[in-house]
Amino acid sequence: MSNFPDRDNAALLVIDVQNDVVSDAWNRESVIANINTLVEKAREAGTAVIWVQHSDEGMAIGSPAWEIVPELHPLEIEPHVRKRYRSSFEETNLESVLAELGVEHLFISGAQSNNCVRHTTHAALERGYDVTLVEDAHTTSDSQWDSGILPASVIVDETNQNFLNYSLPGRMAIIDTTEKVIF
Numbered sequence: 001m002s003n004f005p006d007r008d009n010a011a012l013l014v015i016d017v018q019n020d021v022v023s024d025a026w027n028r029e030s031v032i033a034n035i036n037t038l039v040e041k042a043r044e045a046g047t048a049v050i051w052v053q054h055s056d057e058g059m060a061i062g063s064p065a066w067e068i069v070p071e072l073h074p075l076e077i078e079p080h081v082r083k084r085y086r087s088s089f090e091e092t093n094l095e096s097v098l099a100e101l102g103v104e105h106l107f108i109s110g111a112q113s114n115n116c117v118r119h120t121t122h123a124a125l126e127r128g129y130d131v132t133l134v135e136d137a138h139t140t141s142d143s144q145w146d147s148g149i150l151p152a153s154v155i156v157d158e159t160n161q162n163f164l165n166y167s168l169p170g171r172m173a174i175i176d177t178t179e180k181v182i183f
Helices: 028-045 094-101 113-126 152-163
Strands: 009-015 048-054 080-083 103-111 130-139 143-145 148-150 173-176
Touching: 009 028, 009 094, 009 113, 028 048, 028 103, 028 130, 048 094, 048 113, 080 094, 094 103, 103 113, 113 130, 113 152, 130 152, 148 152, 152 173
Parallel strands: 009 048, 009 103, 048 080, 103 130, 130 173
Antiparallel strands: 143 148
16 A cells, blocks of 8 residues: 555664663663564564664764664664664665665664654655554653653653554554564
């Protein structure tokens, strides 16, 4: 149903699961374990795994803060995308990587739910991809608001609810759990 009738492949995006990004993330160990399960399932199915890493002034490329967490093990042959904005598509090579791999469906996992995960899922749909947000494979940290602290668990739930029943013409937005994902 995507806007890419000439493509029929899927890819797993692992967004910003970096030391600094998830240092105090909600449900960190469980989410990383779920991402590891997704990575294994994708590799077994021959589905591309794409690793996305954010950089900024406080998280310089190559620094320990920028590195992917040690619990995850990207392969050298798997695509890596470096980004500076919340959307993994903005000023990156992601679009060309997806075209080269013939991808029309993205499975999205990673961090931060309310920032890079949310912006990437919406950008993918807007660009014509079908998207599955893996509801138990993304996380964030508590967020400070004028009126107090918004707990990360509430942010994750809201991100999942926001994506539920969301669609654009000719595209599917799906919510699924790690256990139910089939590549």
